Amino acid sequence: MAGGPSTPALAAAISEAGGIGVLGCGYDSPDKIRAAVAEVRRLTTKPFGVNLFVPAPFEVDSAKVAAAVEALRPFAAKYDLELSADPPYAEDFDAQLEVVIAERVPMFSFTFGIPGADRLDSARAAGIAVCGTATSVAEAAALDRAGVDIVCLQGAEAGGHRGGFIGVPEDSLVGIGALTAEARTMTDLPLIAAGGIMDGRGVAAALTGGADAAQLGTAFLRCPEAGTSAAHRAALESARATDTVITRAFSGRAARGIRNALTEALADVPVPAYPVMNALTRELRRRAAAAGDGSMVSLWAGQGVAGGRALPARDLVVALEREADEAFARFDG
Numbered sequence: 001m002a003g004g005p006s007t008p009a010l011a012a013a014i015s016e017a018g019g020i021g022v023l024g025c026g027y028d029s030p031d032k033i034r035a036a037v038a039e040v041r042r043l044t045t046k047p048f049g050v051n052l053f054v055p056a057p058f059e060v061d062s063a064k065v066a067a068a069v070e071a072l073r074p075f076a077a078k079y080d081l082e083l084s085a086d087p088p089y090a091e092d093f094d095a096q097l098e099v100v101i102a103e104r105v106p107m108f109s110f111t112f113g114i115p116g117a118d119r120l121d122s123a124r125a126a127g128i129a130v131c132g133t134a135t136s137v138a139e140a141a142a143l144d145r146a147g148v149d150i151v152c153l154q155g156a157e158a159g160g161h162r163g164g165f166i167g168v169p170e171d172s173l174v175g176i177g178a179l180t181a182e183a184r185t186m187t188d189l190p191l192i193a194a195g196g197i198m199d200g201r202g203v204a205a206a207l208t209g210g211a212d213a214a215q216l217g218t219a220f221l222r223c224p225e226a227g228t229s230a231a232h233r234a235a236l237e238s239a240r241a242t243d244t245v246i247t248r249a250f251s252g253r254a255a256r257g258i259r260n261a262l263t264e265a266l267a268d269v270p271v272p273a274y275p276v277m278n279a280l281t282r283e284l285r286r287r288a289a290a291a292g293d294g295s296m297v298s299l300w301a302g303q304g305v306a307g308g309r310a311l312p313a314r315d316l317v318v319a320l321e322r323e324a325d326e327a328f329a330r331f332d333g
Contacts, residue, residue, distance in 0.1 A: 001160070001217055002026040002051070003298075004289075005232075008036050010225040010313055012043035017317035020046075022109060026053035030095045037103045049107030049131070050100050055093045056113055056165065060085070064272040068280060071269045075262060075296050079287045089275040094119075101126045109133070111154075111163035112253075114146050124149075131192070133163035135172040140183045140191075142166065151187065152215060153179050155195025159218045159244070159302035161255040169254035170246065177209050184210035198307030200323020207324075208331065216320070218302040222310040231294035235260070237310075241303045250285065250298040252277025258299035 002024035011021030023040065025033045033050065040048050065085050076083050097119055100108050104126050111133035123130050131150035134140040140151050154163050155176025162169040176195040183191060193211035197203060198219045206214040221228045222236055235258045245259045249266035253274035257263070271277045288296035309316060
């Protein structure tokens with residue numbers, strides 16, 4: 001949800017309705033995170049969370065940068081844009097986390113890796129619940145050993161970036177049902193199931209399958225409180241499960257989104273690693289989104305995209321709860 005769709009209004013509305021809204025702040029400066037946290041607290045007194053991206057070592061491969069620039073050139077020409085992969089590539093993770101700890105945000109969730117033990121200790125000492133992302137049982141086990149409070153399991157169906165940190169992302173494309181069942185056998189930690197869940201039936205399935213909670217992202221992209229761009233909303237309205245693809249075209253990291261001209265053009269291009277590719281395409285994506293041009297925008301979405309609803313966040317949470325109750329009632333009967 002980082003990079004636009006996540007807003008304080010969306011997080012607060014979800015929390016007010018009984019869920020736990022999470023601010024996707026992976027791309028935000030410390031000052032912007034502090035302001036967003038303050039705005040959520042102005043709108044609600046309920047618990048909420050902040051999600052950050054754990055940095056990983058990377059190299060700037062000049063040959064891959066050149067190949068990506070060449071493939072992107074026709075797209076950049078439309079906006080008379082000179083492409084650049086110059087640093088800075090990403091925000092300072094330590095500075096971001098310092099804000100989360102100083103503000104004593106109720107929940108800190110992270111993806112792409114595991115923060116150092118000292119950072120996790122500092123968060124827990126501040127009374128913050130710590131939640132890590134796993135795309136495989138091996139990653140869930142690593143999070144368990146690291147002492148997290150909660151594990152969020154990201155199934156293959158999930159939209160957006162793959163949150164894995166062990167092995168090749170494409171090798172951890174396990175469906176959320178199978179992933180939850182296997183993870184449940186190796187840890188007693190609370191498990192959150194994420195990936196392709198769009199309605200209360202999906203929530204009920206996650207809970208009966210061994211999860212303690214369900215996490216939804218794509219389902220909230222069409223809410224009026226979300227900062228989803230017009231081009232992204234238009235694509236979400238007509239997309240089907242088979243329209244999504246795993247791509248590295250926008251950021252250099254494997255992510256699931258709706259197929260478009262840019263994902264097709266770069267499908268076989270050896271692009272540079274995240275966050276270098278992300279920096280290279282940042283301005284192009286920004287200009288395309290401003291122009292309503294969905295052919296060059298990262299249209300992140302999970303495989304359940306066809307089940308999306310353009311409802312206010314509160315109404316959607318209420319509907320999810322009602323639908324889950326109905327599903328459990330049918331099961332009990």
